[in-house]
Amino acid sequence: MRDFTYICPESIDEVCQLLSEQENAFIIAGGQSLLPLLRLRAADLSCLIDINGLKNANYITFEDQKVKVGPTARHAEVANSETVQNHCLVLSQVASHIGDVQVRNRGTICGSVANADPAGDPPILCALLDTEIQANSIRGETTYSGSDFFHGFYATDLEEDEFVTEVRFPEISPPTGVGYEKWEPSEGAYPVATVGALITLEAGSISEAKIVTGAIEPGPTFAEEAIDILVGQKPTTELITQAAISVGENSDPIDDAEGSILFKQELMKTLSKRAITTAVTSAQGGA
Ligand SMILES: Cc1cc2nc3c(=O)[nH]c(=O)nc-3n(C[C@H](O)[C@H](O)[C@H](O)COP(=O)(O)OP(=O)(O)OC[C@H]3O[C@@H](n4cnc5c(N)ncnc54)[C@H](O)[C@@H]3O)c2cc1C
Structure with missing residues (x-):
């Protein structure tokens, strides 16, 4: 070296x-x-x-309806935080399934967001929940929006001289719900396919829907056609199936050692159906 x-x-x-x-x-x-x-x-x-020697950088707090995660807060700390579990349960669930114990004990949410690995979980969640990503440089403080911060393979809006000092996740509670699903070839490995879904209900119909896919594309990708299928409709099993099929058919995976194009598209359909169903159930106040 x-x-x-x-x-x-x-x-x-x-x-x-x-x-x-x-x-x-x-x-x-x-x-x-x-x-x-x-x-x-x-x-x-x-x-x-x-x-790692920064003072007051390892924190997880809840203020202004947001869970704030500092630059040295570890995945394991986020996963086990009661603050996160009470206000943004999906963040705790996602953090608790990143890599293995060793990765979770050292890795950070802010590092993962800055790194923008196509298979990374925090970037997908940031795009889905439109988190605030705070960055600092000698020019001052900038806040980026999670839904348009990522630009494909390890690329973000972050300038060369900026670093991520806080990520702020919105509180999630009914009538909004979130579902997150991924498939890993083995325990502790990076995911091959990931889907996050966010649903808001109003008078029994879907007033807002977001579906973000990851790992099979170079960065978090919004499934626009599936979103259009869902918005304004009652969340029936048939509708969710139709949206999930659309996610799979519009996904653009590559054929590699982790699976064929057909396998990955079928995977996306299955994961999408589960993620949307979970989001609807939690938007209705279910577990
Ligand atoms: C075996 C294995 C399995 C894994 N599985 C998963 C998985 O399933 N899901 C998943 O999401 N991730 C997974 N990871 C990655 C893990 O989550 C890392 O923690 C994460 O990618 C980076 O976080 P870090 O704190 O370790 O960053 P580092 O490795 O320290 O840094 C990564 C990059 O980000 C930069 N950086 C770090 N912090 C900041 C900051 N605050 N501001 C600006 N730039 C910064 C660094 O300069 C570097 O370029 C896995 C890793 C391993 C080794």
Whole structure:
């Protein structure tokens, strides 16, 4: 491995200053995505900024109807947080199924959002729930919207000198419900196909629907045709099946070692049906 400088700042301002001054600087949070890259010498690194020493950065709070997750809060802490379970249960459920115990004990939601891995779970949830993604740089603070922050393969709106300092998830409660499903080839592996669904009901009909797919595309993707099928209709089994078929048929997976195109499209139909059904049930106040 080539030589690099290692710095462990204690404040957000120090990180911003370092990002503005240092060339080829990388932040390390949990290291669960960065360390494999460094091991493969796939990153041109000259300065490693370790944010694990930041003061007051490991927090999960609930304010202004939002669950706020700080830059060093681990997946396991998010999964086990009563605050998250009480106000945004789906976030706890998603975090509790990321990778294995080791990954969850080190990996962070903010790192995952910044990394924008096509198979990552937090980016899909951020797009689905339209989370607020706060970033800081020497130029100040910017808040991005989760629904249009991701632009495909490891690409986001984040500028070179910015870093993610907080992700804010909205409170989810009836008449809005969320369902999230993914399929992994083995325990602890990255998912091959993922679907998130959000449904809001009004007088028994669907007033708002969002469906976001992931892992089979380069980034979180809204299933627009399925959304159009659902909005304004009563959430019957037939309607949900029709929307789920549309998600599968409009998905554009590649044929690889993890499965054929047909297999992945069928997978998307099954996962979509489950995710939409769960979202409807929870929008109705069910478990
Ligand atoms: C075996 C294995 C299985 C996994 N399975 C899953 C899975 O099922 N689902 C899933 O979602 N993820 C999975 N992951 C990835 C895991 O969730 C990582 O935690 C996550 O991708 C990155 O978080 P991190 O804190 O470890 O980031 P790091 O590895 O420290 O950093 C990743 C990248 O983000 C940058 N970065 C980190 N924090 C910030 C920040 N605050 N602001 C700006 N840039 C930042 C780094 O510079 C680097 O480029 C898996 C990882 C492994 C090793």
